[in-house]
Amino acid sequence: MPATLTENELENITAAKVIDARGAACPGPLLEAKKGMGTVPVGSIIEVWSSDPVTKSDIGAWATKVGHEFLGHIAATGYDRVFVKRAK
Amino acid sequence: MTLTLERPVEAPPVEAPAPQPAPAHEAEPALHDILIIDYSGDLERTWATMILASTAGAMGAKCRVFVTFWGLQVFVKDERRITGQNWMQKLLAFMQRPGISHRKLSKMNFLGMGPWMMGKLARQYKVSSPKELLEVAQALGVEFMPCQMTMDMYGLTRDDLVEGMAEPVGAATVIGLMQEGSSPLFI
Numbered sequence: 001m002p003a004t005l006t007e008n009e010l011e012n013i014t015a016a017k018v019i020d021a022r023g024a025a026c027p028g029p030l031l032e033a034k035k036g037m038g039t040v041p042v043g044s045i046i047e048v049w050s051s052d053p054v055t056k057s058d059i060g061a062w063a064t065k066v067g068h069e070f071l072g073h074i075a076a077t078g079y080d081r082v083f084v085k086r087a088k
Numbered sequence: 089m090t091l092t093l094e095r096p097v098e099a100p101p102v103e104a105p106a107p108q109p110a111p112a113h114e115a116e117p118a119l120h121d122i123l124i125i126d127y128s129g130d131l132e133r134t135w136a137t138m139i140l141a142s143t144a145g146a147m148g149a150k151c152r153v154f155v156t157f158w159g160l161q162v163f164v165k166d167e168r169r170i171t172g173q174n175w176m177q178k179l180l181a182f183m184q185r186p187g188i189s190h191r192k193l194s195k196m197n198f199l200g201m202g203p204w205m206m207g208k209l210a211r212q213y214k215v216s217s218p219k220e221l222l223e224v225a226q227a228l229g230v231e232f233m234p235c236q237m238t239m240d241m242y243g244l245t246r247d248d249l250v251e252g253m254a255e256p257v258g259a260a261t262v263i264g265l266m267q268e269g270s271s272p273l274f275i
Contacts, residue, residue, distance in 0.1 A: 025215040027143045031224055034146040065119070066148045 003060075003072025010074050010083055016044035022051045022079050029055040030062055033084065037068065042086050045071065051079040059084060121150040123270035125262065129158030129184075131191035131203050131218070137275045138221035145228025152254075152270070153225075154262045156235035160242065161186040162218075163234065163249050172243035180242070188219045188250075226252045233257045 005013075019036040021029035029050040036046050048059060056073040063070040063084045071083035122144045126137045137153065144151035155163055164171060164186035171181045193202040210217065216224070226232070234249060236256040246253070266272050 023214045025213050027139055027146070027221075028214060028216055031142060031146055031216075034228070062147050 002070075004069060005071045005083070007072070007074055010072050010081075013045055013047070013071070013083060015047035015083065016040045018047045018049065020049045021055070022049050024050070025052055026054055026058065028052075030058050033059055033082075034062070037084070037086055040086055042088060045083055045085045048082045048084070049076070049079050050082065053080070056080050056082050119149060121152065121265065121268075121270040123262065123265050123272045124151065124153045125272065125274045126153050126155045126159035126162070127157050127274060128194070129161040129191060130194040131206065132193060133275050134159075134162050134188065134191050134218050135221075138218045138225060140273070140275075141230045142221045142225040142228060145225050145230040151225075151229075152231045152233060152265065154233050154235065154257070155253075156238050160234055160238045160244065160249075162188050162191065163232065163253060164244065165248065165250055166190065166219075168248055171248050174243060177241075177243035186248075188222060189217075191218065222250075233261070235259075 017036050017040050019029075019032050021032040024032065029048055029052055033046065033048045036048070040046055048055065050056075059082050060070045062068075068087045069085040071085055073080045073082040075081075122140075124137055124141055126134070128134070137159075141151055141153050161184065166187035166189045168186060169181070170178050171186060172178045191203065192200070193206065196202040207217070209215075231254045232252070233254040234244075234256045236258055239245075239256055246256075
């Protein structure tokens with residue numbers, strides 16, 4: 001699941017929904033992302049915060065399979081910010 | 089996505105195949121259904137089953153869990169203490185408390201100290217409990233199918249089992265699903 005945007009582009013995104021899943025362990029953040037995705041309209045972007053280092057690859061795998069667009073991730077202090085665009 | 093297949097070619101084919109017209113859109117790879125056979129009632133295996141089932145549900149996979157033998161003990165309502173129709177079934181339920189919140193570790197159980205420590209660590213590290221994961225999996229459309237034979241053997245009724253279970257099925261259904269291409273996983 002290659003990221004489609006650069007870090008700079010990601011920095012400028014204002015997500016429709018920010019999901020703070022910091023502290024939760026696998027598969028918590030992914031399940032939170034899945035839940036949150038259902039609450040935003042198609043075409044909007046969600047941002048998932050997770051302190052679990054595998055979340056970025058897990059969410060990438062999930063987005064690819066489900067058909068959403070994995071935009072990429074930025075490392076913040078102690079957590080990752082993962083961006084996914086709802087595609088359907 | 090571009091797919092390049094590299095094959096060692098010793099000799100060029102005598103007759104080059106006619107160039108295929110490019111497909112209008114790349115064919116999506118077929119996704120297999122997931123079939124988990126939940127056989128063990130041990131805490132560690134129950135946990136693995138629930139993590140994989142809920143994740144499969146989140147990934148949009150059709151996931152079914154066939155619940156059989158000790159696995160079925162997990163799906164008895166937590167508050168049910170003694171189940172079964174005859175004394176032997178009742179005694180078994182007494183000896184081995186059913187319910188997803190009463191699972192024991194297969195090793196290092198130490199009269200419940202092992203599971204207690206596991207639960208404490210899981211809460212500390214914010215790992216969802218098997219019960220929470222079961223609820224998530226069910227909400228994501230994962231089907232839990234109890235084994236009719238095991239229900240009969242333990243003397244369990246549909247009312248003993250947690251809400252939202254699918255219809256009881258038999259081994260032939262499970263084999264049929266595998267023949268149809270479900271990826272099986274025996275836990």
